[in-house]
Amino acid sequence: MTLHQVEITSDELRNLVSPRALEGETVLLNMGPQHPSTHGVLRLLLELDGETVVRCIPDIGFLHTGIEKNMEAKTYEKAEVMTDRLDYLNTMGNTLAYCLAVEKLVDLDVPPRAQAIRVIHTELQRIASHLVWLGTHALDLAAMSVFLYCFREREQILDMHEMSSGQRMMTTFFRPGGLWRDVTSEFEPAVRKFIKSFPARIDQYEDLLSENPIFIDRTKDIGVMSGDEAIAMGVTGPSLRGSGVKYDLRKEEPYSGYEQYDFDVPVAEEGDVYARYFVRMKEMRESLKIVEQALDSLPGGPVRSDNRKFVPPPRAELGTSMEAVIHHFKLWTEGFPAPKASVYVPVESPRGELGVYLEGDGGPKPYRCYWRTPSFVNLQALPMLSEGHYVADLVAIIGSIDIVLGDTDR
Amino acid sequence: MLKALEKDFGALASEYQGQAKVLVPAEQIVAALTALRDQHGFEMLAALSAVDYWPQREPRFHVVYEMKAMKKKMRLEVRVPLDGDEPVMDSVIEVYPVANWHERELWDMFGIRFNNHPDMRRILMPEDWVGHPLRKDYPLDYEEVQFSFNFEEIEQRKPRPQD
C-alpha cells in the first residue's frame, strides 16, 4: 500500500496493555474505525481473554476536522457555520452555546421571544438526538423495528426545523443577538400536533424495550459506574444522571430562560446501561413538557436585538435608512469587534456539558475558541466501564454513553 | 477562597462578566488543584485547554483549567502561564483522572509536554504528523480553490504522488 500509517511503537504498546498480552496469554483485537456499532469512526484496541475484555484502548481522531483552528480564521458571525457540524445530532444546541458565548463576550441582549424559540428548538433537537440514540442503540442490540419507528418521529422534528430555518440538520438558525428570523405560521400548529402525538410513541418504544427480557439481559448490570467515579472522570449529562447524581445545567445554571419552565430531572441509581436508557427515555417526556410550556407562554415582540453594532438591521430598513446601510455593510464586510477577554459558557447538550471557551483579542475574529465537548470526556470513561465485560456487551456500553464522533474529534 | 489561593500559591485573581479567574504559577498547579478539590469543593475538572499568544514569548501559552463545584454551583477558571516554545508542566491526572485525554490533546495541538503522564501520545492527529496545529505559527493549510480561469495554474502547482 502506498498510503502508510504509523502505528504505535512496541514500547508505547507495552504501557497500554497488561503484562499478560506480552506473554501471549491474551489476544489483541482491533475494532473499528469501520465498524457498525462504534457509531462512526471510533477505533478500539481490545485486549481479550477469550470473550472478556481485559483492556480497552480507544483511538480517536479519525474525524478530526480542525474546527477550532478554522474558526480563528473567520469572523464571529461566519464562524458559527462551523459549530453546527461539531455535534451533528445537536446542531441547535451547538449554535445556542456559541451564541450565548458571543453574547456574553460582547455583552449583547437577547429578546425574550428569541429566547423562548431557542428553548423550543433546542428541546426538540434533544428529542431528535435521543431518538437517533435510541434507534441505533436498539439496533446494536438487534431490535430493528425500534430504529424504523424512531426515524419516523425524527423526520417530524426535522420538518419543523426546516420550517423555521430552511435546513433539516445544519440550521445555523440562532445568531448572536437572537434568531435568523421569526418562526413561520405553520410552526406552532406543527409543534402542537407533535406534542399531542409523541407521548404515545414513547409508550410504543417502551413497550418494545423496557420489559423485553432480551433487552434487559443485555443491559442490566452491564457497564456499571458509580456517581463518584463518574464525577472523577468528568462524565456529564444523562450518563451522570444514570449514576444517581442529580445534576442538570438547565436547573443548576439556567441559561436562555430555562428557570421559567417547570420540569423534572430524571435520575436512576443503578449506573448501568439500563439506567442510562431509563434516564434518556424520561428526558424525552420532560423535554416535551418544556416545549409545551414555552409554546404556551411564547411572548411577542422582536426576535433580534436592536443593538446595531452587533446585529444586522432588518432588510426593510436598508431602503430607507442610510445608517442601516452602513451598519449592514460594516457587519458583513468586517464583522463586529469583541473585547480582549475570555468567557466560558456551558450548556446542557443531549450528551452532557457542552462548554464554549471563547477568547477575543479586540478584533472581529475569535482569538481562540475551545469546545468542551461531552462525547470527548464521556468516551474517556469507556475503558473503565467495559473492562471485565464481554465483547458483545461492549457494543451496548458504547451505545449507552451516546457518543458522537464529530463531537469527540472536533 | 480567592484570598486563600492568593496567599498560598501566589495566585492573581481577576474577573470578567461575573466569571472569576486566577493566574497560578506552573510549579504550584498540582498543589492548587488539590486544595481546590479537597478544601473548596471543586469536584470536577470541567474543561482543560490552552491559548497560544505567539509571537509573545513570556508567557507564550496559557493553560486554562475550568473548575466546577457542583454542590456550591460555582465555577472558577485557573490559568497557568507557560514560557517558551517547548513548555513542560506537571500533569494533574493524580488529582483529576479526566485530565488524561485533555493533556494528550494539549500535547497534540499545542506541543505542551506534561510530566508524569502515563501515555503521552498524539490523540487526534496521526502519529507521524509534524507540528502542532493549534499553535498560532502553524498555518491553517488553506488549499486554493480552483475556478475555471485559474484551474490549470493551480493544477501545476499541486504536489503529485510519486508513483
Add this chain to the structure above:
Amino acid sequence: MGIESKLGNMGVITTTLENVVNWGRTRAMWPMLFGLACCAIEMMSAQASNYDMSRFGMELMRPSPRQSDLMIVAGRVSRKMAPVLRRLYDQMPDPKWVVSMGDCASCGGVFNNYAIVQGVDEVVPVDVYVAGCPPRPEALIHGIMTLHEKVKGESIKEWA
C-alpha cells in the same frame, strides 16, 4: 411440471448479455455501511422508514467491504481516515462504485484546512457526487439513481 412449462407461458425474451448483467447490477446494489460524519445520519434517514432506500434494491447495508459493491462516502474525510478509506476500497470486490455524498466528501466543503482531505477523489475514484451539506435523503437517492443510469450504460469491454 417443472420450470419449462412456466417458461413456455412467459414466452421468450431476447436481450444482450450487457443489458441483463447491468440490469442485475443496478437492481441489487449493496452499499457499504460506511458513515463518517453528519451525512451518515442523512444516509440512515434514507434507509429508514420515511425514505426507504430498499425500494431500489438496497435494503441491506453491509458493514463488511467484502460483501458490498457501492461505497457511499458520507461525510468529511480527515487525513487520518484517508488511508483507512483507501484500504476499505481496495478490499471491495469488483465491480465497485463510489458515491461521494455531501460537500465535504466532494470538495472539502466549509472545511478548507489542514485536517480534511479536499475531496475524496484524491483517494478513490468517484462515480457520482451528491451536493448538499448534508444532502437531503432525496438527493442521495437521486444520486444513486444517477449511478444506476451510469451502470446501465456500461459496455462489456469495461467490465473488469
